[in-house]
Amino acid sequence: MAKWGMVIDLDKCTGCQACTTACSMENNTLPGETWQDVLFYNAGEYPSGQMKWLPRPCMQCENPSCVHVCPTRATYKDPDAGGIVFVDWNKCIGCKYCMIACPYGVRFYADEKPLIEPDIRDVFPGENAQLWSPPYQSPDEDWRRGIGIQPKGVVSKCTFCYHKVKNAPEGTADLDEDNPDVKEYVPACVRTCAPKARYFGDLDNPESHVNQLIGDKHGVRLKDHTGNKPQVYYLGAGAGVPAFTPADRENDA
Amino acid sequence: MTTQQHKNALQGPLGWGLLVVAMAVLLISLGYAFSQIIANGHTSFNTSSALPWGQPIATYVFFALGSSGLGLIASLPLVFGFKQYYPIAKRCVFLAFALLISGMIVLALELGHVFRMLWVIPANLQVQSAMFWMGAFYALDLLFLLWKFSKLQGGHWDSKTAKQVGIASFVGVLLASGNLALIFGMMSMRPFWFDPLMPVYFYVTGITTAVAILVLLTYLAYAFKQTRMPAPLQALLTGPLPKLFAACVGVTLLLIAVRAITGLYSNNPEINVVWTDYLFKSGVYIAALLIGLLLPFVILLSKLRNSMGIQVVAALLVTVAMFAERLYFVVGGQVVPLFKGTWIPDLISYTPSATEWSLTFIGFALCFVIYLLGEKFLNLGDMPSQMIDHTTPRKPIEATA
Numbered sequence: 278m279a280k281w282g283m284v285i286d287l288d289k290c291t292g293c294q295a296c297t298t299a300c301s302m303e304n305n306t307l308p309g310e311t312w313q314d315v316l317f318y319n320a321g322e323y324p325s326g327q328m329k330w331l332p333r334p335c336m337q338c339e340n341p342s343c344v345h346v347c348p349t350r351a352t353y354k355d356p357d358a359g360g361i362v363f364v365d366w367n368k369c370i371g372c373k374y375c376m377i378a379c380p381y382g383v384r385f386y387a388d389e390k391p392l393i394e395p396d397i398r399d400v401f402p403g404e405n406a407q408l409w410s411p412p413y414q415s416p417d418e419d420w421r422r423g424i425g426i427q428p429k430g431v432v433s434k435c436t437f438c439y440h441k442v443k444n445a446p447e448g449t450a451d452l453d454e455d456n457p458d459v460k461e462y463v464p465a466c467v468r469t470c471a472p473k474a475r476y477f478g479d480l481d482n483p484e485s486h487v488n489q490l491i492g493d494k495h496g497v498r499l500k501d502h503t504g505n506k507p508q509v510y511y512l513g514a515g516a517g518v519p520a521f522t523p524a525d526r527e528n529d530a
Numbered sequence: 531m532t533t534q535q536h537k538n539a540l541q542g543p544l545g546w547g548l549l550v551v552a553m554a555v556l557l558i559s560l561g562y563a564f565s566q567i568i569a570n571g572h573t574s575f576n577t578s579s580a581l582p583w584g585q586p587i588a589t590y591v592f593f594a595l596g597s598s599g600l601g602l603i604a605s606l607p608l609v610f611g612f613k614q615y616y617p618i619a620k621r622c623v624f625l626a627f628a629l630l631i632s633g634m635i636v637l638a639l640e641l642g643h644v645f646r647m648l649w650v651i652p653a654n655l656q657v658q659s660a661m662f663w664m665g666a667f668y669a670l671d672l673l674f675l676l677w678k679f680s681k682l683q684g685g686h687w688d689s690k691t692a693k694q695v696g697i698a699s700f701v702g703v704l705l706a707s708g709n710l711a712l713i714f715g716m717m718s719m720r721p722f723w724f725d726p727l728m729p730v731y732f733y734v735t736g737i738t739t740a741v742a743i744l745v746l747l748t749y750l751a752y753a754f755k756q757t758r759m760p761a762p763l764q765a766l767l768t769g770p771l772p773k774l775f776a777a778c779v780g781v782t783l784l785l786i787a788v789r790a791i792t793g794l795y796s797n798n799p800e801i802n803v804v805w806t807d808y809l810f811k812s813g814v815y816i817a818a819l820l821i822g823l824l825l826p827f828v829i830l831l832s833k834l835r836n837s838m839g840i841q842v843v844a845a846l847l848v849t850v851a852m853f854a855e856r857l858y859f860v861v862g863g864q865v866v867p868l869f870k871g872t873w874i875p876d877l878i879s880y881t882p883s884a885t886e887w888s889l890t891f892i893g894f895a896l897c898f899v900i901y902l903l904g905e906k907f908l909n910l911g912d913m914p915s916q917m918i919d920h921t922t923p924r925k926p927i928e929a930t931a
């Protein structure tokens with residue numbers, strides 16, 4: 278079985294948020310429920326400050342702290358699904374411990390105050406336990422893997438678009454949107470990325486393009502000191518996100 | 531209850547009056563919380579995916595640790611043979627039960643799927659999760675408390691089984707509250723909480739909360755009249771208990787100071803900024819430290835500690851301060867955004883919503899209702915017969931202060 282991994286080249290990423298948009302359309306997520314997001318931040322100080330950005334999906338960690346803390350096994354890592362970490366919406370009790378334990382802040386409860394008004398949940402009120410029921414919905418639904426529209430009282434997260442990826446033929450090394458044979462199986466954020474900053478493939482296959490990129494271009498993992506060992510790697514400058522500094526103290530040195 | 535001299539005030543009209551008030555608060559808060567949660571779900575909370583645990587969790591922690599503290603105090607006479615503490619042992623055990631049930635109810639109202647919890651946790655046995663063990667040990671703790679109480683209720687203070695149940699319960703309390711501590715203390719990705727000695731902090735602060743609540747409610751039981759109390763209880767309240775109170779508040783202050791100093795010294799903004807820009811920027815937190823803990827500690831150091839008025843005021847202040855401490859502790863671990871965030875790097879702001887407050891009121895009101903019923907019907911002031919003689923007034927026991 279493959280071990281699915283993603284490589285994000287920060288030297289190519291333009292911060293356009295197309296991935297974020299594609300993800301929310303593919304997965305019918307609510308505003309603010311950004312399974313995939315691009316974070317913008319400042320690095321350095323005036324007069325040499327820089328604006329930087331960083332796309333951030335769930336890292337599908339090899340050693341996922343969210344899985345360790347979940348008291349119900351609702352959150353689990355599935356080695357038979359390329360090592361993707363899923364939330365079983367039939368088991369999750371909404372204790373939110375996983376949201377505390379994830380170092381990357383990529384889990385969502387969604388049953389919370391709306392990010393923007395009007396609340397889209399009032400426009401398309403939820404039916405059949407869904408938090409909201411928009412007129413267009415992705416046909417793929419698998420609550421055992423947290424795929425579909427999020428129901429009440431549970432946690433959701435990026436699934437590496439497992440509903441697409443699972444259809445890739447056994448032994449596929451890379452899911453490249455430029456390869457017509459597999460483009461339908463490519464995760465939405467990868468497929469939509471205009472500057473082709475994202476790559477998706479099998480980390481266990483030494484021949485895969487993702488592995489070559491990681492090897493040749495010194496792929497790094499975000500916050501590697503946490504020991505979570507992400508299956509998402511970053512290339513280029515910018516993966517070293519500076520430590521938190523409150524806005525009003527940015528110029529104190 | 532034939533001896534009028536030692537009459538428990540809560541068994542009379544005062545008890546009924548308070549019960550009516552507490553029931554009213556409970557029903558109103560329950561009604562409000564249910565209407566909000568049913569109509570708006572958790573959007574009625576001010577928590578968010580960036581700061582998922584708010585005041586309801588802090589309320590749960592307050593009650594659960596208060597309960598554990600009471601359980602530990604009850605062990606002083608029941609396990610370790612400190613006989614002076616017999617007069618409050620039964621009340622402690624019952625209060626531990628009342629606090630724990632109240633905390634659990636608040637937690638249940640906070641969860642996304644409380645009934646699902648009842649089957650998924652036992653069915654999946656996720657032994658890697660500290661939360662699994664917390665659930666298991668607090669459930670055991672609850673059972674042992676009930677068992678221990680039934681022994682005391684049956685007058686078995688010193689029987690072999692009573693002792694064994696007492697020891698089991700003591701171990702259960704340590705495991706339960708220790709695990710609750712580790713839920714926070716093991717989170718290396720949340721450095722404000724990450725601390726292998728967190729269980730020690732939780733034990734001490736739990737006992738501090740427990741003594742404060744115990745002092746308040748014991749005086750209330752006798753309508754704030756020491757003369758109504760049995761002599762051994764008077765002796766305890768003018769001797770060992772206020773000393774224990776002072777010591778606990780002192781150690782609590784010490785532990786907070788150590789945490790603050792390491793936090794302020796650390797370069798890690800996820801600890802440092804929490805102290806400088808969240809805790810020490812909050813008037814409420816500073817007031818809780820200075821007025822709620824330091825002031826009572828200083829007063830309790832003096833001989834004044836044996837006066838009822840001083841103890842009651844100190845207990846009130848410490849109770850409120852410990853509640854604030856729980857809230858700031860729980861929220862403090864989450865205020866620094868996990869990444870510097872988008873555009874405006876600021877701490878995540880959180881103020882509890884009306885619904886979250888109603889959950890807190892549910893906790894306090896429910897706890898008080900259970901307690902009042904206990905005082906009314908279960909004779910919580912009972913103690914071993916050799917300690918009290920109803921017919922001949924004992925010669926007053928000298929305070930050993």
Ligand code: SF4
Nearest residue numbers: 335336337338343379
């Ligand atoms: S990034 Fe967070 S949610 Fe995703 S697998 Fe790792 S710990 Fe879990």
Ligand code: SF4
Nearest residue numbers: 347369370372373375
């Ligand atoms: S919120 Fe759900 S998935 Fe997360 S730890 Fe709790 S039960 Fe597990």
